[in-house]
Amino acid sequence: MSGARHAPARSRADLVEALLGDPTAPGNPAGHPALLAADRAGVVPAEAEALLDQAGMGAEFVPRELGGRFDSPEALVRVLRPVFRRDAALGMGYGLSSFLAASGVWLSGSAEQRSWLGRLLLDGSRVSVAHHETAHTNDVLRGSLSVGRGVGDLFVTGNKPVVDNLRRADGLVLFCRTGERQDDAAQSALLLDPRRLPADRYRVTAPSTVGPSGPRAYFHAGARFDACPAPPGALLGPPGGGMATALRSWHISRALTASLAVPTVDASLHATVLAGGTHRAGDVGTTRPEQRYVASTLAGAFVDLLVYDSLALVATRALQLAPTEAGIHSAAVKSLLPRILPRTMYDMATILGAGFHAVDGTAVVFRKRLGDLSLLSLGHADTAACQATIIPQLKRLARDSWFTRDEAPAELFVPGARMPPFHFGELAVASGGESLSATLLAVAVALPGRGPVPRTLRTLTDRMIVELSALRDGVLGLPSSVPGEPVGARWFALAERYALVLAAAAVLGVWRQQHGGDDAFLADPAWPTAALHRIGRLLGVGDVELPRECSSRVHQEVLARFADGRHYDLYGARLTGHPR
Amino acid sequence: MRRRSYGVAGLGASIAVTADGRDEWIEARETLHAHGSVLVHGRLPDWRPQAADNETLSTAVGGGRTGRRQLAHAAARERRAASHLLLGHAVAVALCTDVAEIELTRGPTGRPAVRGCDQIDISLSHTADLLLVGLTTRGLIGVDAEPADRRLRAAGLERRVCTVRERGDLDALPPRERASGLLRLWTLKESYTKAIGQGQRFPFDAFGFGPEGEPVRVHRPDGTPATGSEWSFRSDIRYVHGVAFRMSAAVRDVGLGRTTDIDVATTLDAGIVSTVQEALDGWE
Missing domain, CATH: 1.10.540 (Butyryl-Coa Dehydrogenase, subunit A; domain 1)
Structure with missing residues (x-):
């Protein structure tokens, strides 16, 4: 290139x-x-x-x-x-x-x-990073390092059993607890050249057996430091500023990881459409799924992808367009990954039937992608870290943002639209503000209400606003958390509901910006209606019926994109080597 | 305390629990912590909700139209309420929190989950007077229970739910063991498909299990093994107040290793929270 x-x-x-x-x-x-x-x-x-x-x-x-x-x-x-x-x-x-x-x-x-x-x-070259171990850790994230000051040098101590790419890394970023305080917030970040660390003080440790099978080659090493000297110039940012650096870098990593989970499911949808149209020799004697079931399941999977991609798009573009709020969006989208995408994969598996367990390449790839989603999500440990970003801000959001802020800028919702230059320095750890939920209200005001699909979209949008209102009451009704004191399970339920409401707002924002655009499908109210219906079901809204034409319009697009060899994401680009 | 045997993924036999019991809940919590998964079961009479839910029950059967359908409907509702109570209790014990703080929810395919708390996956089955709950921190879990004397064979299900290979295995059994063999396959299939959140949407004749006595694995229709160590299964017969039940469970380990601390109170990382709080103070 x-x-x-x-x-x-x-x-x-x-x-x-x-x-x-x-x-x-x-x-x-x-x-x-x-x-x-x-x-x-x-x-x-x-x-x-x-x-x-x-x-x-x-x-x-x-x-x-x-x-x-x-x-x-x-x-x-x-x-x-x-x-x-x-x-x-x-x-x-x-x-x-x-x-x-x-x-x-x-x-x-x-x-x-x-x-x-x-x-x-x-x-x-490759660069590796060792983050500090956050609460509710797992085997991939376990282990902490600390750094202390000696005469003229810094000294790193600790063990991190899994560090991606460590064996071939030429640069190493460490987040270490600072020795002076036993406070997890007191972290310092370091940048080291691992090739120049003394062999008796720094060791690349044995291959680890943890991790889903797919990425294990990259997880093949850990790091052990034994009072390992590092020059004072290795400090990345101010001493004690490591946690803020880590949190800001997580805004980026969450948005990117969420966005990059989409192609895993997108490719699986292509494989499923292909399989849905053919029946395998190995399936002889097994029940064929009904065509109507296949159609509604494919449409549902595509809608899941569009929901997830909408919030992922907003989170990614917010890094650039709303850098003080982006931490909320990125934590929300990442925390929804394990809630939405694995289920989408298993929904598709029902169409594959016996093909899901088959020995051929397509089935093996499909199952590998399920494991890869675990790698990308990192499970509960990462959800917990996302929640730790959102929950402390909920009171402030409920008081100062929900139902009071102006809506988010239109460019936030347009895939690929030009943006002002990105500045890392503008990313804030947290600001307690957010304007994406206001988009929900702004879109609701202008919704047309004629015909069954727009009417349903209106009803569902109203339900999301009711949900946001209930969230505000719920958050403001809970006693303020005392710093250092644990919060109760209700806070976690509210955080999940909030993430789902943000997903609905992202969907509506993306759809609205497609009006008058070239993509007739993305401009059609069928998909946001189906999307809000699906989000509604995750929120427990069960009494709104989805007009049948929504599902059939989405299914039609599933087949059209397949025939044209286009991706199932918001960009809808053409792919290579697709059977035409 | 009885000694239980645990498989590779620590799926031990189900622990009998009551609402006012103590030791068995401690055992359940310890089992979950030590092995990553636990099964617990209760009896409907022990978990029947008190006053508030009796009202709903009386509303359902009231109005002078106590037809069989309404009664059946009310009984089903009562069983759901009892299951909900047991499930909530089990989750509260596992997460070390108050049951009133927990929001149980169902996904689009009916799969239960704890809102906002993905450190645990849950599954529920109820049949006759039995309520069975599975909990895991490893990834996904599905459970299913049936009265051990239930005759699926008579209902002609075999052809629809078994692979050719499984039918052959069943035919090879002595006639009086076939119904039990089929029930074992059925509950294992229910467990597996519930774990992946699909239930009977996943065609039951598209995969199978080997005969009893072999390590339990999912098989392809041709009988070759299709799952490896990421899945573990358990299926056995347990007596609950003199009644035999077939209990099966499936657990998928997502491969991220163990999360041993799953308490709600310790979920939020203190370092992240205080750094976010400091940043917020800066925006005041």
């Missing part, structure tokens, strides 16, 4: 799509057979990585002012979606994890640190 430095994201994404080629083509190093073989062997898919190296993918992770191509989180999502579509473990292990490690440096690093790391990534 030389010469692609200033090419727009869409053409860079198209280049990656073309470069990785038809995933079903025999002999394609980035095709399913090669990726599955690497997965089975527990090794990194070297040839696929080499293809990405040749394309200079590392530049996508480096800000423009440092000689790279990174200029916007959304652009990075578009460039990485073709990789994640083929294999989430490759996408995460090859690239995203390096970018997420580096984001701490782009956020808080000195000019020297930024330029050193930029050069590494431009040369194709």
